[in-house]
Amino acid sequence: MKRMSTPQLLMIEDDARLAQMVGEYLTQSGFLFTHAGDGASGLEQLQQHAPDLVILDLMLPDTDGLEICRRIRSLPPPASKVSVLMLTAKGDPMDRIIGLEIGADDYLPKPFEPRELLARIRAVLRRRSENSADTEASTVMRFGTLEIDRNARTVSMGGALADLTSYQFDLLVAMAERAGRVLTRDQIMEAVRGRELEAFDRSIDVHMGRIRAAIEVDAKNPKRILTVRGVGYVFAKQQD
Structure with missing residues (x-):
């Protein structure tokens, strides 16, 4: 996965007003932000731009977010290694369990506070960075x-x-x-x-x-x- 001084986020969300609000807030918080309104265009943007994290809505007009998450994880690296934070309006805990089992890094129900979204994004990116450092260190022995x-x-x-x-x-x-x-x-x-x-x-x-x-x-x-x-x-x- 590519390393950037400014993390790049991709939001796959069919609610344009929500995406605009989130985009403005995250841009002000120091992130690069792009938006896709459906799963197909989201996957296309993901493969073209290799973002650091995808904010993925569970309910999309062309397919559901769980299927998009599955497709992301089946892509060749580095696209398959992107962090995924899923959003949903559903209250069923099974959605959260399934999302995490198929490769989502975190899960946030709607409605949400932008500050909580920001905190979760930072936490996911921090964990991914730490895990990458640990993996690299574990493969190289120095004496x-x-x-x-x-x-x-x-x-x-x-x-x-x-x-x-x-x-x-x-x-x-x-x-x-x-x-x-x-x-x-x-x-x-x-x-x-x-x-x-x-x-x-x-x-x-x-x-x-x-x-x-x-x-x-x-x-x-x-x-x-x-x-x-x-x-x-x-x-x-x-x-x-």
């Missing part, structure tokens, strides 16, 4: 100048990419995820099961030597992957 990106499947030392095979990358990740724990060769191989395992555990020693050559300042005097005689290896927690 001083060593950076392991599990999503990109890359390893870098001081910004320079390390040359590892896919199997060696998996071995390194398995070790780094268990930093500080002494692992036997069997435990290391078990941690990467699902890959084609080597025939002999001594082959782990060969791979560890190549990993050290890629990530250690001095492979003959390793500081990150240490040998524990008679047991196996440990990925040291200390940083550069």
